[in-house]
Amino acid sequence: MTWSPPERRHRRSDNKTRALEHQLEHTKRRGRLEAVVLADNAGLVLAEAGDPDVCAELGAIAPLYSRTGLPLPLHPLLEGSDLAVRPMSLWGQDLFLATTGGSAARDALLSHSVQGVQRILETN
Numbered sequence: 001m002t003w004s005p006p007e008r009r010h011r012r013s014d015n016k017t018r019a020l021e022h023q024l025e026h027t028k029r030r031g032r033l034e035a036v037v038l039a040d041n042a043g044l045v046l047a048e049a050g051d052p053d054v055c056a057e058l059g060a061i062a063p064l065y066s067r068t069g070l071p072l073p074l075h076p077l078l079e080g081s082d083l084a085v086r087p088m089s090l091w092g093q094d095l096f097l098a099t100t101g102g103s104a105a106r107d108a109l110l111s112h113s114v115q116g117v118q119r120i121l122e123t124n
Contacts, residue, residue: 019120020047027099027113034081034101038117039063041094053077054100062098086110090121 024036028049035050037059045059057075064072066085074081081100084107088095097114099106 016120016123017047020117021049023047023113023116023120024049027109027116031099031102031106031109033099033106036097036099036113037062039096039098041096046095050100058083058098058100059096062096063094065098066096084110086114088114088118090118 020038024038024047027033028036033050035048035054035058037045037050037055038047039045039059039062041063043060043063045055048055048059050058054077057077061072061074061078061083062085065083066087074083078100082102084099084102086097088097095117097110097117099110102109
């Protein structure tokens, strides 16, 4: 009989979009975030967890927010929010993991989530 470690993930999916949503939902819940999105270079949301309107606005601003250190005018849905954006690159494509809200451990959680997103997207 072979011992195998217990499965740490409770929800899985062979569908990449659904797997990404599971990852983002886990990040949102664990970090007590209002919203988490994965957006492309054009600001299009590829996966989201949170209010769809907030996620759309967060995805749209993520590439710009990542590239500038200057304050940007924000949509009313995001005004006063504590935003964080983590750029990542996969197969030469710029992607952005963006969040609003959250706890003090948000930065460490986002770094971990970037790894999860990369793992999901790199699988065949």
